[in-house]
């Protein structure tokens with residue numbers, strides 16, 4: 307059998323999920339495919355990218371999701387690793403599907419990610435991979451994990467551009483930001499409060515086809531992640547600035563955890579000839595036997 311689980315790009319609402327806030331990701335067409343045979347009681351997965359981290363992830367998903375069957379097969383991915391497009395969440399969700407995990411798969415995969423990497427991540431990436439819908443973004447309220455699908459206007463491109471900067475120190479800095487927020491640090495708290503407002507406004511802008519307003523909100527979000535949450539870098543800032551200076555670009559911002567990685571831009575169709583054009587895609591599914 308074959309299963310597929312997508313990666314995600316977050317359009318707006320970063321560093322809010324673990325604070326019970328709002329996020330607005332899309333599942334994308336790139337992701338992880340697992341091909342093999344169910345049965346027995348062993349889970350054995352090979353991958354060309356297999357390293358220690360990969361085996362830890364496999365073990366953690368098996369432990370957290372309550373596998374109902376063994377599985378022997380191979381894992382392939384079309385996602386660039388370490389770019390911030392949730393390659394690990396996509397692997398976790400694909401494994402959970404392959405081993406026929408029951409119950410709340412996104413929650414189990416979030417626990418698996420925390421267990422395998424030690425990073426106190428939120429649940430956005432796993433929810434996007436499980437619940438994506440073609441043509442839609444997911445407005446997720448992380449205080450209840452309720453999801454509303456919001457249509458993405460058809461006359462825009464969503465383009466992801468890698469800064470060329472690896473996401474250095476992201477795990478320790480991520481944990482540090484989360485601790486600062488929980489300790490009530492004024493600027494960290496202000497980011498979460500204003501970012502939640504921007505997510506609501508952005509969803510409204512998408513629904514009323516106001517792409518110019520959506521673009522402005524992306525820039526405001528980037529500024530808040532840069533100044534209040536301090537997860538941007540000079541390279542990400544310059545990339546956002548140069549993309550926004552390009553004709554036909556409505557807005558751009560860093561996406562995901564920050565500290566390097568990718569920028570997401572909302573543009574008129576065909577405005578950019580760099581990066582990956584991503585489309586809002588459906589969530590994880592079985593592709594066939």
Ligand code: GLA
Nearest residue numbers: 320321427428429430562563
């Ligand atoms: C990473 C985490 C997510 C989320 C983002 C920032 O992708 O895995 O849970 O916190 O960073 O929005």
